[in-house]
Amino acid sequence: xxxxxxxxxxxxxxxxxxxxxxxxxxxxxxxxxxxxxxxxxxxxxxxxxxxxxxxxxxxxxxxxxxxxxxxxxxxxxxxxxxxxxxxxxxxxxxxxxxxxxxxxxxxxxxxxxxxxxxxxxxxxxxxxxxxxxxxxxxxxxxxxxxxxxxxxxxxxxxxxxxxxxxxxxxxxxxxxxxxxxxxxxxxxxxxxxxxxxxxxxxxxxxxxxxxxxxxxxxxxxxxxxxxxxxxxxxxxxxxxxxxxxxxxxxxxxxxxxxxxxxxxxxxxxx
Amino acid sequence: xxxxxxxxxxxxxxxxxxxxxxxxxxxxxxxxxxxxxxxxxxxxxxxxxxxxxxxxxxxxxxxxxxxxxxxxxxxxxxxxxxxxxxxxxxxxxxxxxxxxxxxxxxxxxxxxxxxxxxxxxxxxxxxxxxxxxxxxxxxxxxxxxxxxxxxxxxxxxxxxxxxxxxxxxxxxxxxxxxxxxxxxxxxxxxxxxxxxxxxxxxxxxxxxxxxxxxxxxxxxxxxxxxxxxxxxxxxxxxxxxx
Numbered sequence: 001x002x003x004x005x006x007x008x009x010x011x012x013x014x015x016x017x018x019x020x021x022x023x024x025x026x027x028x029x030x031x032x033x034x035x036x037x038x039x040x041x042x043x044x045x046x047x048x049x050x051x052x053x054x055x056x057x058x059x060x061x062x063x064x065x066x067x068x069x070x071x072x073x074x075x076x077x078x079x080x081x082x083x084x085x086x087x088x089x090x091x092x093x094x095x096x097x098x099x100x101x102x103x104x105x106x107x108x109x110x111x112x113x114x115x116x117x118x119x120x121x122x123x124x125x126x127x128x129x130x131x132x133x134x135x136x137x138x139x140x141x142x143x144x145x146x147x148x149x150x151x152x153x154x155x156x157x158x159x160x161x162x163x164x165x166x167x168x169x170x171x172x173x174x175x176x177x178x179x180x181x182x183x184x185x186x187x188x189x190x191x192x193x194x195x196x197x198x199x200x201x202x203x204x205x206x207x208x209x210x211x212x213x214x215x216x217x218x219x220x221x222x223x224x225x226x227x228x229x230x231x232x233x234x235x236x237x238x239x240x241x242x243x244x245x246x247x248x249x250x251x252x253x254x255x256x257x258x259x260x261x262x263x264x265x266x267x268x269x270x
Numbered sequence: 271x272x273x274x275x276x277x278x279x280x281x282x283x284x285x286x287x288x289x290x291x292x293x294x295x296x297x298x299x300x301x302x303x304x305x306x307x308x309x310x311x312x313x314x315x316x317x318x319x320x321x322x323x324x325x326x327x328x329x330x331x332x333x334x335x336x337x338x339x340x341x342x343x344x345x346x347x348x349x350x351x352x353x354x355x356x357x358x359x360x361x362x363x364x365x366x367x368x369x370x371x372x373x374x375x376x377x378x379x380x381x382x383x384x385x386x387x388x389x390x391x392x393x394x395x396x397x398x399x400x401x402x403x404x405x406x407x408x409x410x411x412x413x414x415x416x417x418x419x420x421x422x423x424x425x426x427x428x429x430x431x432x433x434x435x436x437x438x439x440x441x442x443x444x445x446x447x448x449x450x451x452x453x454x455x456x457x458x459x460x461x462x463x464x465x466x467x468x469x470x471x472x473x474x475x476x477x478x479x480x481x482x483x484x485x486x487x488x489x490x491x492x493x494x495x496x497x498x499x500x501x502x503x504x505x506x507x508x509x510x511x512x
Contacts, residue, residue: 172322173359173418177373177425178349187372191363 046236053238057230061242064226068212069250071144071222075212076205078148083155084194088185090160104156111153117214120146124218139219147215151208158200162193199265202258206251213247223247271331273298273460274319274429279328279338281314288314290484291328296429296462301455303471303492304464306481307507312464313356315481316431319462320351333428349377352422353431356438358414360406360421366393367402370421377425385424392420396450412443419450429460436467468511472496480504 002010035041089097089104111119123146128137135141166189174184216225223243230239272295281289289311296302304312317323319330321337321344330338337347360369370389371382378385393402396416406414415435422430432451436444448470454461455474465471471478472492479489480501488495488504496512499505 169355169357169359170361172317173355174361174373175344176320176322176348176353177421178345178377179373180345180376183376187376188361192361195363 048237048241050236050238053230053234053236054242057227057234057239058242060230061223061226061239061246064221065223065243065246067220067222068209071140071147071212071215071220072205072209075144075147075151075208078144079151079155079205079208080201082148082152084159086152086156087159087163090156091163091185093181108153108156111150112157114150116147116150116211117217119150120214120218122146123149124215139215143215143218143220147208147211151204151211154204155201158197158204159193161200162197163189165196166192196265199258199262202254202261206254206258209251209254210247271334272296273333274462275331276315276319277329277331279315279318279330280326281311281318281323282326283314288484289318289325292481292484292486294462294479294486296460297476298460299458300476301461301463301474302477302479303475304462304479304481305466305468305471305495305507310481311484312481313433316353316433316462316464319431320348320353322348322353349373349425350428351431352425352427352429353433354415354418354422354435356434358406358411358418358438360414360418362406365403365405366398366409366417366420369406369417370424373421374424389420389424392423393417395453396420397446410443411439412446415439415447416450419447423454429462430454432461432463432465434464434466436465466511468496468508480507482507 038044086104086107089100090108092098092101092104120143124139124142127142127145128139163185170188170192171184174188175181179187213222213224216222216228221229223246227239227243231237274294274296276292276294279289279292279294280287288309292311292315294302294315304315306312314323318325321342324340325338328338329336332347332351360366361372364372367386367389370392371385374380374385374389375382390399390402393399396419398413398416398420401409401413401417404413406417409417419430419435436447439447444467448467451461451463451470452474463471463475475492477489478492478495479486480495480499480503481487482501482503488499488501495504496508499508
């Protein structure tokens with residue numbers, strides 16, 4: 001026999017589920033009924049949701065997406081390392097290292113202040129323009145450099161937040177044992193800070209995976225460029241929808257996972 | 271000169287003077303208890319003693335050396351002076367053994383294997399033999415505090431400072447931590463203890479110092495300070511806490 005409280009809560013739960021289900025069904029029905037009533041719907045349906053085109057282009061898009069994944073995979077570790085270095089540079093306390101600190105500040109200000117696409121253009125077209133021999137003029141190299149430079153600035157800020165979030169008492173405890181400042185950072189502060197900002201960094205890396213598509217503007221035939229090629233060949237926009245779906249298949253689970261980690265962290269703290 | 275001695279130690283945080291001229295002497299092998307209300311300067315004094323806080327003025331002499339000279343490398347001094355805090359401050363990402371081994375490893379450059387036997391002996395001695403691989407969040411407050419003491423002892427300090435180490439503990443866990451202090455007392459460790467455990471201070475201290483508003487207002491053997499306090503403020507404080 002459930003208690004009065006349990007009966008009451010079960011009743012509330014049933015009621016809430018009913019209302020949520022009903023309102024969702026209503027919205028879906030409205031979209032399904034109203035959108036096809038728009039005057040341009042038949043044309044949009046043909047050029048964006050064409051099953052034939054979708055089936056023909058999807059395997060090619062998937063192949064091209066491997067480039068996006070590859071570029072992501074070799075950029076991510078570089079970003080992690082450079083971001084950590086920049087974060088530490090901004091923490092350098094000795095006067096001799098002042099230039100390092102200044103560099104850290106300027107770096108994060110500049111690369112967080114310029115749109116990614118501009119950095120990609122400037123580096124992707126500018127540096128190969130110096131007349132470098134193959135393979136050093138490859139847009140894959142300089143596109144990667146542009147992404148690494150930009151994203152390191154964001155990751156550095158996240159690491160710095162993490163470092164600052166470690167309580168002063170941890171530092172005191174480590175120092176009181178006679179450890180050097182360097183060892184305190186390396187063995188006590190950083191390991192805790194890096195763990196703490198995993199969810200925040202995951203969100204940045206999800207954004208990176210999407211921004212790899214921007215490299216299409218300087219050459220690499222990755223998924224966005226490939227979709228553009230198909231669009232021109234078939235005079236149809238469906239390949240873009242296919243590309244979007246492929247991105248979502250990767251980013252939605254990753255986003256969910258990051259949110260899950262965040263929620264877990266919040267629970268652990270409370 | 272005593273083993274540890276401060277002269278006119280002054281420390282302020284901003285406009286807030288916390289220590290206003292403290293003269294403390296600690297003889298080798300003795301146990302000195304600092305008592306007094308919250309904010310009387312006990313904790314700050316201890317942090318100044320192992321150079322976690324720089325003093326504004328005054329001197330600290332440790333084993334014949336003035337360690338309060340501005341610009342002195344604090345690392346070498348801290349390796350010889352252990353401190354344990356009220357809130358344990360174990361490193362949460364390391365298990366108990368790693369917490370204890372970190373400083374000896376980095377400071378002496380010896381391997382884990384070389385240092386482990388001594389650390390294990392310390393763990394076992396203080397009833398922590400079963401908890402060496404546990405992480406701080408798997409330990410009770412009393413166990414964590416004992417690990418923190420072991421961590422400080424692993425550096426083989428010549429003096430130990432304890433900053434209200436039982437104040438954050440549930441009453442039933444206070445005893446196990448005080449037992450550790452008793453054991454250290456028996457082996458002749460020099461100790462300075464900021465505490466609210468008046469019973470413990472009375473039982474074991476060689477000297478009790480009553481701090482009030484940033485100075486040592488009254489000091490002496492426990493029988494004298496607890497039994498026949500001279501200062502009115504000491505009497506008032508003791509009547510509130512006893």
